[in-house]
Amino acid sequence: MEPFLLKLLIFLAAAVIAVPLARKCNLGSVLGYLIAGIVIGPFGLSLMEDIDAVMHFTEFGVVMMLFLVGLELKPTLLWKMRTPILGMGGAQVLITIAAIGFVSAFFMPWQHALATGLILSLSSTAIVLQTLREKGLMNTSPGRSVFSVLLFQDLAVIPILAVLPLLATSVMHTGAHHGSGIVDISALPPYLRLLAVLLSIGFIFILGKYVSRPLFRTIAATRVREVFVAAALALVIGISLLMTAVGLSPALGTFIAGVVLADSEYRHELESDIEPFKGLLLGIFFISIGASLNFTLINTRLALIVGMVAALILIKGAVLLAVAKLFKMPANERWLFGFALAQGGEFAFVLFQFARSNGVLPVPLTEMFISVVAISMFLAPLLFLLYDRLIAPRLQTTGADRPADVVESSDRKVILAGFGRLGTDLGRLLIAAGIKPVILDHDEANVDILRRFGFEVYYGDATRLDLLESAGAAEAELIIITLGDRQKSLELVKLVQKHYPDLKIAVNAVDRRAAYDFMDLGVATIRRETFGTALTLGQDALQLLGFHPYEAYKIRRLFRKKDKENMPELYKMVRKDTDKYRSMYQQHDANLAALMRQDQEIDMEELDKAWTAASPET
Amino acid sequence: MNKILILFGHPAFNRSKINAALRAAVEELESVTFHDLYASYPDFLIDVPHEQRLCEAHDVIVLQHPFYWYATPAIVKEWLDLVLEHAWAYGSNGTALSGKIFLQALTAGGGPDNYRSEGSNLFTIQELTAPIRATANLCRMDWLPPFAILGIHRGLPEEVCSQHAQDYRRAILALRDNQLDLQRARSFELLNQDLSAIING
Numbered sequence: 001m002e003p004f005l006l007k008l009l010i011f012l013a014a015a016v017i018a019v020p021l022a023r024k025c026n027l028g029s030v031l032g033y034l035i036a037g038i039v040i041g042p043f044g045l046s047l048m049e050d051i052d053a054v055m056h057f058t059e060f061g062v063v064m065m066l067f068l069v070g071l072e073l074k075p076t077l078l079w080k081m082r083t084p085i086l087g088m089g090g091a092q093v094l095i096t097i098a099a100i101g102f103v104s105a106f107f108m109p110w111q112h113a114l115a116t117g118l119i120l121s122l123s124s125t126a127i128v129l130q131t132l133r134e135k136g137l138m139n140t141s142p143g144r145s146v147f148s149v150l151l152f153q154d155l156a157v158i159p160i161l162a163v164l165p166l167l168a169t170s171v172m173h174t175g176a177h178h179g180s181g182i183v184d185i186s187a188l189p190p191y192l193r194l195l196a197v198l199l200s201i202g203f204i205f206i207l208g209k210y211v212s213r214p215l216f217r218t219i220a221a222t223r224v225r226e227v228f229v230a231a232a233l234a235l236v237i238g239i240s241l242l243m244t245a246v247g248l249s250p251a252l253g254t255f256i257a258g259v260v261l262a263d264s265e266y267r268h269e270l271e272s273d274i275e276p277f278k279g280l281l282l283g284i285f286f287i288s289i290g291a292s293l294n295f296t297l298i299n300t301r302l303a304l305i306v307g308m309v310a311a312l313i314l315i316k317g318a319v320l321l322a323v324a325k326l327f328k329m330p331a332n333e334r335w336l337f338g339f340a341l342a343q344g345g346e347f348a349f350v351l352f353q354f355a356r357s358n359g360v361l362p363v364p365l366t367e368m369f370i371s372v373v374a375i376s377m378f379l380a381p382l383l384f385l386l387y388d389r390l391i392a393p394r395l396q397t398t399g400a401d402r403p404a405d406v407v408e409s410s411d412r413k414v415i416l417a418g419f420g421r422l423g424t425d426l427g428r429l430l431i432a433a434g435i436k437p438v439i440l441d442h443d444e445a446n447v448d449i450l451r452r453f454g455f456e457v458y459y460g461d462a463t464r465l466d467l468l469e470s471a472g473a474a475e476a477e478l479i480i481i482t483l484g485d486r487q488k489s490l491e492l493v494k495l496v497q498k499h500y501p502d503l504k505i506a507v508n509a510v511d512r513r514a515a516y517d518f519m520d521l522g523v524a525t526i527r528r529e530t531f532g533t534a535l536t537l538g539q540d541a542l543q544l545l546g547f548h549p550y551e552a553y554k555i556r557r558l559f560r561k562k563d564k565e566n567m568p569e570l571y572k573m574v575r576k577d578t579d580k581y582r583s584m585y586q587q588h589d590a591n592l593a594a595l596m597r598q599d600q601e602i603d604m605e606e607l608d609k610a611w612t613a614a615s616p617e618t
Numbered sequence: 619m620n621k622i623l624i625l626f627g628h629p630a631f632n633r634s635k636i637n638a639a640l641r642a643a644v645e646e647l648e649s650v651t652f653h654d655l656y657a658s659y660p661d662f663l664i665d666v667p668h669e670q671r672l673c674e675a676h677d678v679i680v681l682q683h684p685f686y687w688y689a690t691p692a693i694v695k696e697w698l699d700l701v702l703e704h705a706w707a708y709g710s711n712g713t714a715l716s717g718k719i720f721l722q723a724l725t726a727g728g729g730p731d732n733y734r735s736e737g738s739n740l741f742t743i744q745e746l747t748a749p750i751r752a753t754a755n756l757c758r759m760d761w762l763p764p765f766a767i768l769g770i771h772r773g774l775p776e777e778v779c780s781q782h783a784q785d786y787r788r789a790i791l792a793l794r795d796n797q798l799d800l801q802r803a804r805s806f807e808l809l810n811q812d813l814s815a816i817i818n819g
Binding site for chain 1: 661
């Protein structure tokens with residue numbers, strides 16, 4: 001146990017030191033992890049051993065990441081993206097295979113060259129997606145193109161695994177990487193194997209679509225959080241085992257499960273539960289890539305490896321730019337697309353191992369390629385940096401006279417915390433204006449009903465930071481707080497102010513006192529729950545008493561304006577009073593009296609001055 | 619019998635004695651629809667289709683309002699802006715108002731002496747209401763010179779006030795019963811300059 005804990009401590013400490021440092025230097029967390037890996041690796045402080053095993057285990061982080069990516073992609077959105085996925089992704093993979101294969105064929109037999117091309121055509125899903133997310137580029141159009149290509153590459157792993165053994169030049173023991181799951185189906189005849197594959201995909205679909213909801217609801221009703229976390233983890237691990245058993249990529253399996261669950265109300269709950277595990281595993285995975293850099297090899301063959309890395313990045317970059325042009329991507333997006341994907345991917349490590357054990361590629365060659373891929377992955381965040389520093393500013397200046405992008409109202413992210421009586425009408429208004437809020441509510445029955453009416457409602461306690469995070473608080477523009485509980489509302493405001501200082505806050509205050517509490521926190525947009533209704537009813541009353549409707553309307557508006565103007569003064573008065581000892585009732589009475597005094601000073605003639613003034617002359 | 623729609627706009631109606639008198643004189647008349655715009659749309663959210671149906675259902679359209687800064691109160695302008703749509707009120711297919719009689723009835727603070735080229739307002743009432751006349755023309759309506767009550771800022775004596783209200787009622791009734799000589803009326807500067815001269819019978 002202790003050596004394990006010690007190892008864990010080394011990893012975690014390395015991450016804790018390196019990542020904040022890297023972010024401080026604007027390098028992104030991925031580069032931080034990679035550097036941490038080099039430092040604690042065999043060529044640094046030599047603090048860890050058995051890196052391959054660590055890397056193999058933490059590859060599971062990639063599986064979890066694809067589950068999370070799937071959760072964010074509704075089936076309809078995925079269907080909309082079918083052209084970029086198949087077209088752009090297919091073009092990138094095929095042309096890259098051809099280009100790398102062609103160049104490599106000058107140096108090695110064609111089988112080796114083709115295998116190399118197949119393996120190097122893939123890019124690093126882990127690094128690229130992580131970096132895109134950090135930069136907030138996931139939902140931009142180049143971000144989506146990048147994602148489409150990565151998705152196609154993940155799908156392409158399956159046929160590549162199937163084709164590689166056919167390229168074997170020396171006979172080796174096969175099947176070494178098959179059937180690592182509980183059951184080994186490789187012994188089955190092919191038609192049964194196909195059947196097993198189809199059945200398991202069908203199983204995932206049924207599980208996600210029909211079984212998961214009642215299951216999660218039961219678990220959520222227990223209100224024991226760990227059980228939900230356990231269920232989420234069991235789901236992801238179970239699916240990846242199943243996929244491995246039938247010989248499919250676990251990442252693909254969990255991705256499908258994620259997409260199926262993307263419509264579920266428990267999506268955010270799942271996201272926030274899996275996220276920390278994914279983050280840690282991926283972090284350690286990146287550390288192990290850093291640690292696996294073989295500096296002895298790199299040192300002795302420095303020129304060759306540098307040349308190969310350069311060739312890899314240049315060829316992939318050129319192909320990407322060509323594909324971008326082929327698919328008529330705007331010029332300023334092409335560069336990001338090209339820079340983002342011009343590296344080797346983590347699947348290459350797996351595939352090179354696979355190729356070696358199947359006798360497709362000789363050991364020295366795979367050693368070399370693994371270093372090349374690792375270096376190119378190390379360079380990936382630096383390429384992003386290069387893009388940010390050199391390319392992006394130039395594109396900005398050349399496109400200066402281009403009109404600013406119109407922000408679609410449907411793209412504006414609004415979080416609506418609390419969906420009770422007040423939140424419901426507010427949500428209806430927003431939806432009518434074309435803004436679809438992400439709704440958080442704690443009432444299971446509420447959530448169920450509202451979902452049936454087509455609202456995007458998620459179950460959970462809005463004052464939980466992780467739920468806010470997965471509801472998209474980091475990218476959201478505005479949070480509207482309509483929780484019934486004043487204490488919870490105050491808590492939520494503090495939480496948002498602390499963690500998302502850029503998120504705008506609009507809040508409902510149950511009464512005047514609650515409004516003062518929010519003013520203490522510096523919230524600017526505060527509406528008192530019953531105030532609007534009181535004034536509207538007042539207008540109705542005046543009208544029923546025979547006031548001209550426009551007169552009644554003017555009085556309401558004027559009253560509201562005066563009340564708003566008096567608010568800061570009353571606030572000061574109330575806060576001063578609180579310092580002295582006073583019973584709450586006394587204070588309430590005093591406040592009311594002050595309020596009434598203010599009201600008497602409201603000059604209703606003010607609005608009509610223009611209409612009634614006599615002209616000074618004639 | 620012509621149907622008459624009176625579009626009335628006054629933002630502080632209960633402070634205007636003369637407009638109250640004018641309103642009382644015509645509001646209850648048969649086949650006259652008195653439509654208080656500020657009462658119907660205190661928040662200015664004008665129901666355009668409803669207003670267009672109203673116009674289509676009447677033969678005479680009257681704009682009654684105080685003369686603010688040589689123009690109409692805000693809601694009347696808003697009404698013109700929104701309701702008089704292209705292809706409904708004007709344009710090659712816009713014939714909904716074609717042939718309807720149009721009258722502007724206004725109350726102004728300044729007296730007749732102010733509304734002259736030598737007076738403080740530099741222009742006559744007809745000159746200052748030219749935009750409304752052009753609007754009526756573009757909508758192919760039969761324009762009449764404005765019914766204008768001037769000099770009200772001094773406050774009108776009770777009997778003058780009721781005299782104006784009676785004149786207004788007479789004019790509206792004549793319009794309703796087809797007893798107004800439109801040709802003749804157009805030769806006057808103001809409609810209420812000499813009512814007896816233009817009303818038959």
